[in-house]
Each structure stands twice: as C-alpha cells, then as structure tokens.
Amino acid sequence: MLTIHNLHRSFGTLPVLRGIDLTLNEAEIICLLGPSGCGKTTLLRIIAGLETADVGDVRIDGVSIKDTPVHERGFGLMFQDFALFPHLDVADNVAFGLKMRHVAANEQQRRVAEALERVNLSGFDKRSIATLSGGERQRVALARSLAPQPRLLMLDEPLGSLDAALRDELIVDLRAIIKNAGLTTLYVTHDQRESFAIADRIAVMNAGKIEQIDTPTVIYQKPATEFVARFLGLQNIVPVIEYANDKASTPLGVLPAPTLTGSLLLHPDGLRLVKPGESELTVEVEESIFQGSSYRVRVRHASGTRLTLSVSAATGAWATVGTSAALQIDPSAVTTLGDAANLPNKNGQS
Amino acid sequence: MGRNGHSLIAVAWRVLRLAPIAFLAVFFVYPVLTIFGISLAPEGQLDLSGFARLVTSDYYVNTLLFTIWQAAISTILTLGLALPSAYVFSRFQFRGKALFLSLATLPFVLPTIVVAAAFSALIGPRGYVNAFLVTTFGLDAPPIQLERTLLLILIVHVFYNYAVALRIITTYWMNQNPRIEQAARVLGAHGWRLWWYVHLPLLRPAITAAGVLVFIFCFTSFGVVLLLGGPRYATLEVEIFRQARDLFNLPVAAALSIVQIGLMFAMMWVYTRLQRRISSEIVAAEASAQRPKTQRDRITITVTLAFMAVMLFTPLVALALVSVTLGFDGISFQHYQQLGSNPRGSVLFVPPLSAVGNSVAFAASSTALSIILGVVSSYLLLRNNRWSRLLDAAFMLPLATSAVTLGFGFIVALDQPPLNLRQSALLIPVAHTLVAMPFVIRSILPALRAIPENLREAASVLGASPWRRWRWVELPLISRALLVGATYAFVISLGEFGASLFIARPDTPTLPIAIFRLLGQPGGSSYGQALALSTILLLVSAVAFILIERLRTPGARGEF
Numbered sequence: 027m028l029t030i031h032n033l034h035r036s037f038g039t040l041p042v043l044r045g046i047d048l049t050l051n052e053a054e055i056i057c058l059l060g061p062s063g064c065g066k067t068t069l070l071r072i073i074a075g076l077e078t079a080d081v082g083d084v085r086i087d088g089v090s091i092k093d094t095p096v097h098e099r100g101f102g103l104m105f106q107d108f109a110l111f112p113h114l115d116v117a118d119n120v121a122f123g124l125k126m127r128h129v130a131a132n133e134q135q136r137r138v139a140e141a142l143e144r145v146n147l148s149g150f151d152k153r154s155i156a157t158l159s160g161g162e163r164q165r166v167a168l169a170r171s172l173a174p175q176p177r178l179l180m181l182d183e184p185l186g187s188l189d190a191a192l193r194d195e196l197i198v199d200l201r202a203i204i205k206n207a208g209l210t211t212l213y214v215t216h217d218q219r220e221s222f223a224i225a226d227r228i229a230v231m232n233a234g235k236i237e238q239i240d241t242p243t244v245i246y247q248k249p250a251t252e253f254v255a256r257f258l259g260l261q262n263i264v265p266v267i268e269y270a271n272d273k274a275s276t277p278l279g280v281l282p283a284p285t286l287t288g289s290l291l292l293h294p295d296g297l298r299l300v301k302p303g304e305s306e307l308t309v310e311v312e313e314s315i316f317q318g319s320s321y322r323v324r325v326r327h328a329s330g331t332r333l334t335l336s337v338s339a340a341t342g343a344w345a346t347v348g349t350s351a352a353l354q355i356d357p358s359a360v361t362t363l364g365d366a367a368n369l370p371n372k373n374g375q376s
Numbered sequence: 377m378g379r380n381g382h383s384l385i386a387v388a389w390r391v392l393r394l395a396p397i398a399f400l401a402v403f404f405v406y407p408v409l410t411i412f413g414i415s416l417a418p419e420g421q422l423d424l425s426g427f428a429r430l431v432t433s434d435y436y437v438n439t440l441l442f443t444i445w446q447a448a449i450s451t452i453l454t455l456g457l458a459l460p461s462a463y464v465f466s467r468f469q470f471r472g473k474a475l476f477l478s479l480a481t482l483p484f485v486l487p488t489i490v491v492a493a494a495f496s497a498l499i500g501p502r503g504y505v506n507a508f509l510v511t512t513f514g515l516d517a518p519p520i521q522l523e524r525t526l527l528l529i530l531i532v533h534v535f536y537n538y539a540v541a542l543r544i545i546t547t548y549w550m551n552q553n554p555r556i557e558q559a560a561r562v563l564g565a566h567g568w569r570l571w572w573y574v575h576l577p578l579l580r581p582a583i584t585a586a587g588v589l590v591f592i593f594c595f596t597s598f599g600v601v602l603l604l605g606g607p608r609y610a611t612l613e614v615e616i617f618r619q620a621r622d623l624f625n626l627p628v629a630a631a632l633s634i635v636q637i638g639l640m641f642a643m644m645w646v647y648t649r650l651q652r653r654i655s656s657e658i659v660a661a662e663a664s665a666q667r668p669k670t671q672r673d674r675i676t677i678t679v680t681l682a683f684m685a686v687m688l689f690t691p692l693v694a695l696a697l698v699s700v701t702l703g704f705d706g707i708s709f710q711h712y713q714q715l716g717s718n719p720r721g722s723v724l725f726v727p728p729l730s731a732v733g734n735s736v737a738f739a740a741s742s743t744a745l746s747i748i749l750g751v752v753s754s755y756l757l758l759r760n761n762r763w764s765r766l767l768d769a770a771f772m773l774p775l776a777t778s779a780v781t782l783g784f785g786f787i788v789a790l791d792q793p794p795l796n797l798r799q800s801a802l803l804i805p806v807a808h809t810l811v812a813m814p815f816v817i818r819s820i821l822p823a824l825r826a827i828p829e830n831l832r833e834a835a836s837v838l839g840a841s842p843w844r845r846w847r848w849v850e851l852p853l854i855s856r857a858l859l860v861g862a863t864y865a866f867v868i869s870l871g872e873f874g875a876s877l878f879i880a881r882p883d884t885p886t887l888p889i890a891i892f893r894l895l896g897q898p899g900g901s902s903y904g905q906a907l908a909l910s911t912i913l914l915l916v917s918a919v920a921f922i923l924i925e926r927l928r929t930p931g932a933r934g935e936f
Contacts, residue, residue: 076833096836097845109834114382122848123838176838 296359407785487871573623
C-alpha cells in the first residue's frame with residue numbers, strides 16, 4: 027500500500043536518513059524501532075509531509091505523494107505529547123479532522139461518538155482537555171487520529187510520556203483498537219517491549235538505515251546484525267577467529283555456524299548453566315542478581331569472554347559468586363550476525 | 377509549495393508582510409528624516425545655525441538642564457517611595473496583595489490630561505481640598521497654591537511612575553533567596569546596616585533598571601509639564617512644541633528633536649540591556665513571602681496600603697466628585713449636560729461631546745490598524761533570526777521617539793507633496809497606531825510563541841489548509857491576547873495627547889484636546905465641563921484597564 031523508495035535526508039551536513047526502502051501492506055502494523063537520533067521520527071515526518079526528503083519517493087498504491095501538501099494526504103498522526111487543541115473540548119478535538127474534511131454535521135457526531143467508544147471514552151464529549159489524565163489524553167489523541175479513517179495511521183512514541191505501568195496496559199488496548207479499525211499503521215518507538223507487543227513487523231533502524239525488517243519473533247530469535255542484537259539487550263556476542271566447513275572457532279571453542287560471519291550471538295534462552303564437569307565449557311560465576319522468578323547470572327570464561335544468562339530461581343541457588351560452573355550451548359541458540367565488517371579469513375590463515 | 381490551493385494565500389501573505397515595514401518607513405522614518413533635514417539644512421544646504429542657537433543660548437541649555445534635573449528628582453522620589461512598598465510586597469503575604477499590585481498600575485493607562493485634571497480637581501485652586509479648607513476655616517483665598525509649581529509636577533510624576541518601580545523591584549526581590557537576609561541577620565546585620573549592606577546591593581540591578589525607566593518617562597514628560605507647569609517650566613518636549621507650534625521656529629524645534637531622539641535612544645539602549653540582565657536572573661524561587669507576625673509588621677502593611685490608596689485614588693475620586701459638585705450645593709450633572717452644547721462657539725468650534733465621537737472613531741480606526749499590523753508584525757517576529765530581531769527593535773523606535781516628535785514629524789513631512797495628508801482624517805489614527813503598536817505586539821507575540829509547533833502540525837495532518845489552520849487553531853489560541861492588544865490600542869488612542877496636539881484639526885478635536893482647550897478657558901463652566909469630560913475618559917480607561925488585567929495571560933505581562 028505504502029512504498030518508500032531510497033529516501034535520503036540530511037540536516038546541514040549531518041545525514042539523518044541514508045537510503046530507506048520500506049513497504050507497508052494493507053492493514054499491517056509496522057513498527058520503526060531504534061535509538062533516539064536514528065532517524066525514525068524524521069522518516070515518519072517525511073511520510074506525513076511535515077518534512078521533505080532530499081532524495082527518494084513516497085508512494086501510495088504506486089502514486090507519488092511527494093508534492094501533496096500535508097493537509098491533503100489524508101493521514102493520521104498521533105504525536106508523542108498528543109498535541110491536543112487546548113481551546114477545544116474532547117468532542118471538538120475528535121471532530122476536528124472531520125470538520126476540515128467537510129463531513130456533514132450529523133455524520134461528524136456519529137463518527138465522533140464511534141471513535142470515542144472505540145477508545146472507551148464515551149461520555150467524555152464535553153470534558154475540557156485540561157481536566158483529563160495522561161492516559162485519557164492519549165486516548166483522545168488516538169480517537170482524533172482514528173475518526174477521519176485515515177489511509178495511514180502514524181504514531182510517534184504515543185506512550186512515551188506515560189509511566190511504565192500505564193504503558194504496559196495501554197499497548198495491548200492500542201493494538202486491539204487499531205486492528206479493529208483495520209488501519210495500515212506505522213508506529214515509532216525506541217522501546218523494544220512496546221514494539222514486540224504492537225507490531226506485525228518491526229523495522230530496526232540505526233544511523234539512518236533499516237538494519238532488519240521482520241516479525242517480532244524472528245527479530246528476537248535471529249537478529250541480523252550485532253547492532254540489532256545489542257539493541258534488543260542480547261549481549262552474548264563472541265568474535266569468530268577462523269571459519270571453515272560450517273564451523274567457527276571462537277574464544278569459547280568451535281561452534282556451529284551455517285554461514286561465514288564475523289561474530290556469533292549466543293542467545294541466552296539456549297544457554298544452560300550446569301555443575302562443573304557436566305560440560306567441557308568451564309566458567310566462573312562472576313555476578314548473580316536475584317530477579318524474583320530467576321537469577322540473572324554473569325559468567326566468565328577462561329578466555330576472558332563474559333556471557334549473561336538466566337537461571338531459574340528454583341534450581342539456580344547454588345550458582346553463587348565465585349563458584350565454578352559449566353555451560354551447555356544449544357546449537358539453535360547460535361546465530362550468525364551478518365555484519366560485513368571484520369570477516370575472518372575463510373581458510374583460517376588469520 | 378506553489379500549488380494552486382494556497383498560492384492565493386501565499387501571495388496575500390507576501391504582500392501583507394511588507395505592510396508593517398512600509399508603514400514604519402512612510403510614517404516614522406520619513407518624518408524623522410524630514411526633521412533631520414530641517415534642522416541640518418533648512419534651505420537645502422548644510423546650515424547648522426539651528427544647533428548653534430541651541431548651544432549658544434542659555435535658554436536652551438537651561439531647558440535641557442531643567443529636563444534632566446526634574447527627571448532626576450522625580451526618579452529619586454519615586455524610588456524612595458517605591459522601595460519600602462516593594463519590601464512590604466515581596467516580604468509579606470496578605471489579603472488583597474495581588475489586587476493592590478495590579479491596581480497600582482492603573483495610572484499607566486490613564487491619559488495625561490485626565491491625571492492633570494484629577495490633580496487640579498484635588499489640590500488646584502478650585503479643587504476639593506482648597507474648597508474644603510476655605511469653607512471650613514472661612515479663608516479668603518485657597519491656602520494651597522501648587523498650581524504652576526515644580527512640586528506639583530514632581531507629585532504627578534511620582535503618581536505615574538510609582539507602580540512601574542514597585543513592580544520591577546518587587547518581582548526581582550521576590551526571586552531573591554530569602555536565606556541571604558536570614559544569614560545577614562544571623563551575622564549581626566540589623567536596621568539601616570541591613571539595608572545598606574544587604575538589601576540595596578542585592579537589589580541594585582532592579583533599582584537601576586527601574587530608575588532608568590522612570591527617568592526616561594519623566595525626561596519625556598510632556599502633558600504633565602505643559603498642563604501643570606505653566607509658562608515657567610519647559611522640558612525639551614514642551615520646548616519642541618512651543619517652538620514649532622507657537623513660534624513656528626522649525627529649525628530650532630527640529631534641532632531640539634534631534635537632541636531628544638539621540639538622548640532617548642541612548643537611554644533606551646541602556647534600559648534594554650539592564651532589563652535583559654534582570655529578567656535573565658529571575659529564577660523560580662520558593663515563595664518567600666510570609667504572613668505578618670508582629671504588630672509592627674501589620675502596621676507597616678497597613679501604612680503602605682493606605683499610602684497607596686491615598687496617592688492613587690484620591691485624585692481620581694476628587695475628579696469625579698468635583699465634576700458633579702463644582703458650583704453647586706449638592707450633586708448635579710449640569711456640567712455633563714452642557715457638554716452637548718456649544719454656547720461660546722469660538723472655544724471649540726464644536727460641542728465638547730462631539731469630541732467623544734471623534735475620539736471613539738479615531739480609537740476604533742487605530743485599533744483596527746494596529747491589530748492588523750500588530751498581528752502581521754508578530755508573525756514576522758516569531759521567526760527568531762537576525763532579521764526579526766532588527767525588526768523588533770524597529771517597531772520599538774516610535775515608543776522611544778516621543779509622541780511630540782512624532783506629531784512634529786507629521787506636520788513637517790506629511791503636509792506637502794509627495795504626501796499631503798494634512799487634511800486627511802487618517803493622520804491621527806496613523807500616529808496613534810505608531811504609539812500603540814509596541815504594546816499590541818508585546819501582547820500578541822508571547823501568545824503566539826506559546827503555541828507549540830506540533831499543534832499546527834496536528835491541524836495540518838488532520839486536513840486543515842494553512843488558512844483553516846490559522847482560523848481554527850491559531851486565532852482561537854491568540855484571541856485573548858488580541859483582545860488585550862486591541863484594548864491597549866483603543867485606550868492609548870483615546871488618551872494620546874502629545875502627537876494629537878500637533879495634528880488634530882480644529883474642527884475635529886479628540887477628547888484630550890477638547891479637555892485641554894476647556895482647561896485653558898476662563899470660567900467655572902468650562903472648568904466643570906473639562907472635569908466632566910475627564911471623568912468620562914477616566915471611566916473608559918478604567919474599564920479598559922480592568923479588561924486588560926483580567927484577560928492578560930499569566931506570565932505574559934510585559935514591562936516597558
């Protein structure tokens with residue numbers, strides 16, 4: 027439905043977007059995930075028409091909208107701080123987009139009521155914006171974006187200004203509401219948990235480029251690059267010294283690796299801490315933090331490599347700091363990271 | 377961008393945004409340059425005889441010295457009275473504090489002519505106090521003879537500027553850390569030593585800024601000196617007026633204007649720098665005002681408030697009172713009824729009441745003009761670049777150039793080709809707009825700045841074209857500020873005296889001009905009518921003042 031083709035944008039000499047290609051399918055929720063400054067908000071604003079691209083094109087059903095002014099694009103955008111109109115009450119805020127599109131008055135009323143019902147704010151019509159709580163404002167902003175039934179809904183960190191507990195609760199509602207309305211959606215966030223909860227597909231952005239685009243499961247299980255892995259909090263990355271015959275030799279020993287790579291990710295879910303002797307890979311427990319149902323344990327290998335894993339609270343009490351232990355690595359936990367840089371010599375003549 | 381949909385608006389805006397600059401160029405820069413021309417080269421070539429007369433004549437040098445001297449004394453008196461009051465307002469929390477602080481600024485919107493009439497009604501020879509003393513003690517002549525004395529000028533200057541100083545110093549003081557005083561007390565500072573070594577040095581930036589501003593106001597005092605000083609006293613402003621209007625000595629008037637403009641710009645420059653410094657030092661401090669604890673505190677507060685009430689309101693009450701009692705045993709509205717007739721014929725050419733109609737018409741046009749130009753200017757100033765900062769300064773220039781100089785510039789520049797507007801009814805609204813514009817801009821700009829950019833963006837994304845976005849989002853959000861600006865423009869135009877005195881045509885006097893002429897006429901009836909007209913003007917100004925105070929966005933009050 028929406029295609030973005032080779033988008034570039036610089037602010038002065040600083041490149042913010044460096045060749046973005048992205049396609050959104052009808053009724054799909056795509057999440058742009060990345061650290062602040064990666065260009066995700068700029069990308070959103072270019073699609074909305076609030077900024078212009080230096081190079082590249084944005085198309086809707088194959089038609090370029092590059093020269094369409096913001097107000098004629100028929101998109102919805104929800105701002106991080108909601109940008110509700112302080113001089114209008116709840117109903118008039120929600121009706122604003124309808125009024126601008128010359129929707130008849132009775133139709134306006136019907137759709138405002140419908141949008142407010144969708145976000146569970148029926149009866150708030152005449153309330154002033156100043157009297158609303160943060161969560162209520164968020165929902166008014168959502169209703170305002172939904173009411174005109176935009177071709178594309180964009181949300182820029184819509185939960186960013188709310189506290190964590192409220193966020194967890196709202197994100198689930200948010201996905202249900204958007205799916206119910208059947209809207210094609212672009213969701214911007216820097217919070218991976220939010221993106222996992224809301225997205226059909228996630229596009230992880232770094233320094234003006236999309237590093238990987240895939241479903242949340244694949245992104246988490248098989249991060250494509252070291253950046254994606256580290257951004258998702260997956261820290262167990264070991265360098266590859268030699269590579270031959272689908273085997274990579276690393277400081278931890280030889281590990282399976284289906285393709286030539288510079289580094290491997292050891293997914294914590296596939297690492298098991300066992301008593302010394304139960305595995306050849308001997309380590310020492312360096313840190314153990316009790317987290318309720320589990321311990322977060324950091325171990326150190328003789329080569330100096332450090333790995334982090336989770337140990338069940340029921341069975342892991344023995345692994346105190348300073349204890350010797352061993353590691354079992356499930357072959358499925360080993361993921362090759364596709365960074366082009368630092369590839370080892372294929373013949374092992376490093 | 378150049379799409380059909382908004383090309384019309386884009387073109388309209390491109391034309392409209394030139395309007396304020398064109399307005400300033402034609403009605404400010406051109407007249408001022410004409411004044412320069414007259415003083416430097418009255419006959420076409422360089423001729424400095426005008427200036428030569430200024431420096432060689434004791435009379436002009438003395439005028440300048442008197443201007444400086446009276447401004448200095450007025451400033452010292454004002455600061456001396458405002459400082460103890462500022463102490464009370466910044467230290468104590470008491471009922472009616474906000475109300476008093478806001479009421480104290482009432483004189484700021486009162487026309488000079490009304491204040492002059494009010495003081496005349498209070499302590500003039502036919503005033504309330506003298507009448508009371510004469511009847512009570514059976515005297516032959518009014519015992520208080522202040523008319524045409526320097527003392528009266530000084531009193532009125534204090535009346536006008538007390539609140540200006542009070543506000544600046546109080547705001548600054550409230551933002552000082554109260555523990556500094558506590559520390560000084562613990563270290564043994566007490567009484568006058570506390571003031572001399574702690575309070576005064578701490579407050580020096582605010583006191584200096586307030587002092588410079590009050591000095592500027594008194595330095596340019598025109599109406600007060602002209603009306604209350606009589607022929608013996610003349611500030612530069614008054615002298616410019618006399619030379620130009622009474623003696624038709626244009627080169628000397630022009631030379632005086634240039635001296636005045638130069639001094640004013642220098643002082644405004646100093647003030648702007650000081651003001652920037654004290655406003656940058658203001659940080660949100662914890663509320664340090666406390667409820668009064670001792671009997672002495674309570675007495676201090678009561679005395680301060682009583683002083684303010686007496687100083688600010690007795691002249692105004694006396695004005696209203698004398699306007700309905702002068703020449704009668706009880707209350708009568710006869711002076712008001714006479715406003716509709718013109719028995720003498722020669723004094724005003726028209727019945728005094730028609731001046732009300734003229735003034736309202738002028739004020740309405742000035743308001744419309746200054747709101748349109750003010751909105752456009754505010755949008756130009758919204759962009760924070762070098763251009764807009766330059767523009768900001770340019771819009772303040774008419775304020776720094778006195779009204780008398782503006783009026784003088786108008787009659788020398790705009791009464792001959794290429795621009796002959798001498799007979800045009802537009803001249804007065806244009807002059808009033810120049811005076812009011814800085815106030816209008818200062819009202820609108822903060823409201824415009826307060827609109828978050830993403831509110832505009834949200835409107836656009838929701839389908840609002842630039843025009844509809846302005847109509848439905850920006851306009852409602854600045855409407856209160858527009859109303860404040862409009863009220864300022866209206867009341868400034870109603871009360872404007874200096875420029876109008878130069879350019880008002882004899883058959884269409886404004887309200888202040890009509891009052892001025894009536895005050896100059898002998899006889900109780902004219903005097904009574906002058907007071908009646910002044911009371912009307914006072915009431916209108918007071919209503920406007922209440923409107924401004926109630927509508928002003930908190931935190932957006934500009935000090936001038």
